[in-house]
Amino acid sequence: MVRRLVGYDxxxxxxxxxxxxxxxxxxxxxxxxxxxxxxVSKTRxxxxxxxxxxxxxxxxxxxxxxxxxxxKMTSTLKTRSKNIDxxxxxxxxxxxxxxxxxxAVRSDSYVRQP
Numbered sequence: 001m002v003r004r005l006v007g008y009d010x011x012x013x014x015x016x017x018x019x020x021x022x023x024x025x026x027x028x029x030x031x032x033x034x035x036x037x038x039x040v041s042k043t044r045x046x047x048x049x050x051x052x053x054x055x056x057x058x059x060x061x062x063x064x065x066x067x068x069x070x071x072k073m074t075s076t077l078k079t080r081s082k083n084i085d086x087x088x089x090x091x092x093x094x095x096x097x098x099x100x101x102x103x104a105v106r107s108d109s110y111v112r113q114p
Contacts, residue, residue, distance in 0.1 A: 018100040025093045031059045032081050033089070038062075 035056035043050050060081055063069060069077070 018096055018103060021096040022093065022100060025089060025096060028084055029089055029093065032084050033086055034058060 035058050037053040037056045039051060040054050041052045043052075057065075060077060063077075064074065
């Protein structure tokens with residue numbers, strides 16, 4: 001997921017701070033705002049493969065539904081989820097992407113030696 005946000009340009013030392021910022025922001029986006037459908041079953045009938053998926057949920061909601069968290073951690077994550085502003089997160093993520101793109105080393109700026 002991060003490669004989709006970052007791209008495939010070569011990154012060097014000055015760009016690493018912006019990359020860490022994108023990782024932090026993308027983590028909140030993916031875990032709290034991006035629903036995912038999980039594969040429940042896959043059956044093969046000759047050459048045809050039929051896949052069944054469950055209802056799309058965010059990883060945060062899947063974790064809450066699993067019951068694996070302590071009460072303290074559940075309340076902490078719920079508070080964090082409520083404090084996330086999707087618009088502000090999107091703007092910050094785009095700003096970090098622009099910063100990273102400006103600091104990235106373009107592939108045409110270095111030439112492969114034979």
